[in-house]
Amino acid sequence: MSKRALFNVTVAGTNITTALMPVLLGLQVSDKVGTHTDSADLEIDDTDGRIVLPQIGAPVAIALGWDSEGMRVVFEGTVDEVKSSGTRSAGRRLRITAKGMDTTGRAKEGQQRHWDGATVEKILREAATHAGITQIEIDPALRNLTRGYFEMRDESLIAMGERLSREIGGNFRLTGGRIVLSKRNADYATAIAATWGQNLHSWDIAPRLGRPQFGAVRGRWYDVAAGAWQIVERATGIDVPSVYADRFARSGALETTQQGKSDAATTARDAGEGTVVIEGNTAAVPDGICTVSGTRPGVDGSYRIEAVTHTLTRAGGFVTTLELKQPQLGAGTDARAETTAPVSASANVPPIIDPDATGPF
Structure with missing residues (x-):
């Protein structure tokens, strides 16, 4: 038996879910680590103008879920923008954009x-x-x-x-x-599974990236008493020879050390990246863990969730898109390389013949 997606939308203290059901074209909620707030977008068929035009700053709450599991609030914020559009061919649309913070405050x-x-x-x-x-x-x-x-x-x-x-x-x-x-990189939430053949719709993952990787981070501060620059270096745990040097000097050893810890955490986070699309899951949160399985050796493993986007549409149903970083627990390493001898690329390639030579070379 198929599951049925549920949603609940409240604007300015009024539950408008029933009014939205026949006219809602799409709903999207996005939350990303490192940005100051989350956002929500509702696209509505505005042919008959059924929805009262919300006021800027009006409180908005959105819950999503499944009929078999119940709903969870995934967004709380205020209306930031209301845009009406229309054409002869596409009809009339109303788009409501909300932000997690009060943009008028x-x-x-x-x-x-x-x-x-x-x-x-x-x-x-x-x-x-x-x-x-x-x-x-x-x-x-x-x-x-x-x-x-x-x-x-x-x-x-x-x-x-x-x-x-x-x-x-x-x-x-x-x-x-x-x-x-x-x-940054703390374990706040239970891991989310993205398993091929179960809830994983698609993936696009680069488990290792060369450019963002550094073997150590370095900072400096000026010691007035000694009259000399002091260097603070910290290993990142990544086995590469390059060192990331902070461009700006800090006021003392403590702040230089704190900045070094932050830079090391950022380097570990940026070592890999990718995206997975799974069945709608409101338990997924930024900075949590996503365990990917069933893709291929070297890609399967755990990743840090950088961003979560919940999307509900008439055509696509309820899905959750996860932006992933910080590969862990085997991600980026194909264990078969340690036990299987590599196959020569030229094993089945015929020799090149030079017509001016006496034989193959």
């Missing part, structure tokens, strides 16, 4: 402030207070990291949060009226 407003010897938690909380945000979730491993000196020069909370997260190896997000600062 003060989070995008520049601030002038600085901190001396402050923790990451203090910096974020004080900057968030100006933006009217009180809910802040910070990974315990990042909460008490300190900055010798940190400033905002007409910088928004969004831009500052993303910059700070890059320095300390975190991922900054502002969604549903709250700030989330998670640790």
Whole structure:
């Protein structure tokens, strides 16, 4: 028996699911690590103008799921844009775009402030207070990291949060009226399976990429007391000879070390990449793990989820697209290379004959 996809959409406190059912052409929710917020798009057949035009800033909540499993909220945010379009051939369309953060709020407003010897938690909380945000979730491993000196020069909370997260190896997000600062490459969620013959629709994966790989990362800071530059180097765990050097000097050994950890985590994450499309799965979240199987040796293995996109359409049903990075647990390594002798490329190729020579060469 086939499963039936379910959805639920609430706008400005009103459940519009019933009104949407006969006119919804497509729904998409996207969430990506390293971007400040998630997004949602609804495309509606607007022939009869059945849906009341939503106001910018109106709260939006979207849930997706299956009739046999129930639904889960995959998006909370506010309306960012409403666009009407129409042609003689294609008819009338209404597209509603929503963002996880309130794009009309003060989070995008520049601030002038600085901190001396402050923790990451203090910096974020004080900057968030100006933006009217009180809910802040910070990974315990990042909460008490300190900055010798940190400033905002007409910088928004969004831009500052993303910059700070890059320095300390975190991922900054502002969604549903709250700030989330998670640790890069941490294990927060249960692994999602993408198995050929079961839930895997398609894959497009490069399990190893040469250019982003570095065997070590290097940073520097100026020691005033010694009157000399100090170098801090950290291995990434990747067996290549190249070294990534941070372009900017840091204020001290502590911040140089923290930046090195962040750069090493980024290098490990970027070592491979790919995309899989699976049956709709609302348990998939950015920074979680996806275990791919049934493709081929060297590609099967575990990967870090970089981005999650849920799509519901009339033609394609409910599917989830996962952008993958950071190959792990065998991904990128064909174990057969260690046990099987390689086959010569010229084993079955006839010799080349030079008509001016006396024999093959």
